[in-house]
Amino acid sequence: MRVKIKLFAFLQDRLGSTVTVDLSQPVTTDDFLMAVAQLDPSLKSVLVNSRIAVNQEFVTQGPLTITPADEVAIIPPVSGG
Amino acid sequence: MRVKIKLFAFLQDRLGSTVTVDLSQPVTTDDFLMAVAQLDPSLKSVLVNSRIAVNQEFVTQGPLTITPADEVAIIPPVSGG
Amino acid sequence: MHYLKISDDPINVDALYQKLVDPQYGGIDMFVGTVRQWTGSIQTTKITYSAYQPMAERQLEKIAAPIEAQGGRVVVAHRTGTLELTDIAVFVGVAAVHRAEAFKWCQHVIDTLKHEVPIWKKEYDTDKVRWGN
C-alpha cells in the first residue's frame, strides 16, 4: 500500500513536506521511520528519535492498519517554547 | 527615656500613626511591645505576633540602645501580595 | 537594573514586562496578584493596602539583590490605596537566561515578600472588615 507521510522541520528541509512510501499492512511505527530512512540514510539519526502521529495523535509502536483517509506524520524531536 | 514608635495597620487604626512611651535603656523588643500593650491591653494578641524595626530594619530581641534620632516601628504580621 | 516600587499608581503589566526584556534573557516569569471576590463563603468588595513605604522598598531590595547577583533581573510593583475586584495588588517579574531559574526566583520573591515586606491589607468583606489574611 502506498502511504503519504507528512514531514516537518529538518526532515522537511531535506525531503519536502510529504513523501510517499510503500508499506505492507499492518504497519509498525518503525516501518514508517525505516521507509523514510531508505529515501535518505543520512536522516537515520533524526528518525530514530522521531515519533509517529496518525490523525494528529501520537501513536505507540503498533501494529497499525492505515487507510488512505488517515493522516500520517513523522514528528522529529520538538523544540518549541 | 521617651521613645516615639511608629504604628501601622490595625495598630494604627486603634492608636494613631505614632505613640510615645517611656522606656529605660537598654531596651528589648518585648519592652516596646509591652509598653504599647499597656496603652490598650486588647492589642496584646496582635503585639505578641509583631516585630520591631529600628531605622527600617528588623531587629532581634535586643537589648538595644535607642537614641532620639532612631526611627522605631512596630511591624504587625504583614499581608501584602 | 531592578525596579522596585510601592505606590498608589495603578500597575501596568505591559510597561513592567518591557523592563524585563533583554537579549541576554530567554525566560521571563511574572506573577500578578489580583483582588479576588470569594474566600470560601466570605465575599470581598475591596481592599485597602498600606505600607511602611521606605522600609518596604529596602526589604524588596534585599530580596532582589542575590537574584541580580546571579544574573537575573527583578521587577516588583505593589499597590497602596484602595483596590476593587480584579485590580492588580502586586506584580513580580523575573527575567533569567533559562526558564527554571525564572520560575524559581519569581516564586521566591513573592513568597518572601509575603513574609518580610511591611505591607498590610484591610479587606472590606460583605460581613465585616478584616485586617490581614
Added chain:
Amino acid sequence: MHYLKISDDPINVDALYQKLVDPQYGGIDMFVGTVRQWTGSIQTTKITYSAYQPMAERQLEKIAAPIEAQGGRVVVAHRTGTLELTDIAVFVGVAAVHRAEAFKWCQHVIDTLKHEVPIWKKEYDTDKVRWGN
C-alpha cells in the same frame, strides 16, 4: 474558557493577560519565552519557528484540559515565522484561586509543551544554522 493559539501574529502580553483576569482568581502566573542572543559562545541572530499547527493546538488542548477541570484558566500563544532577538516565542499564562497552583500549573504547561507539542525551531547562529536545541 482557555485560549490556545499558534500563529504568525506577534504576541501581545497585555492582551493575553486580560484574558486571565477574573474576580474568581487571585493569582496569575505568566511565562514568556523570548529569543536569546547567547547560548554559551554561540550567538543567535534570529529563529524561525514552524509547527504542525492543528496537531499542536490539539496537544495544547490536552495539556490545558486537566488544569481547567481543576478550576484554573489557561492561555497559551506560540509564534510561528521568523523572530528577532527579544521577540516573544511563547506566552503561557495560568490563572488560579491561589498563587501556588498558578505557579505549578504554568510551569507544568511550558514543560509539557516543550516535549509534547509539535513545534520546531530553526536557529540562525553566526556560525551556522541549527535545528532544535
